[in-house]
Amino acid sequence: MTAQETAAYVIAQAPVPPNDPGGQGEDFGKSSPVGLVLLILFAIAVVFLIRSMTKHLRKLPVSFDEEKAAAAAPAKVKRAEAAKAKAEAEAAPEGEARSEAEPSEAKQGKDETP
Structure with a gap:
């Protein structure tokens, strides 16, 4: 027998099944x-x-x-926003608070003086 024949014979043989079939014993597929x-x-x-x-x-x-949400907001939320705006206006210095809170009066006073 030559080396080529021996190699072909070894390669062509089926592998021997191992003793442990890779976790596929009698409990394979069963849940606990x-x-x-x-x-x-x-x-x-x-x-x-x-x-x-x-x-x-x-x-x-x-x-x-936002516009639809503001229109649909409950009165409680609107009152809370108004109270927050009022608190911010009171916390600001008087000159800024008047110019923001009463812009029409500030403009009228400027128009009357030359």
Whole structure:
């Protein structure tokens, strides 16, 4: 037998199956009770996440247009904004507060003097 014939014979032979078929023993493909418990816990977590997401989405406005949002804002929000603006006007120095709060009076006073 030549070297080429021997090499061809060795290459053509089927490999010997190993003793351990790579984790595919008698328990291959079977799940344990721990897997079932984890699957149920994940399902419950998904249900709670979906409920939370829908609650947060209900709080969002239908439109993000600022003019429509201001018109649809409740009176409580409008009063809070007015109180904030008033507090800012009181905190500003008197000269700036008058010019911002009463622009028509400031213009009238300037028009009367030459």
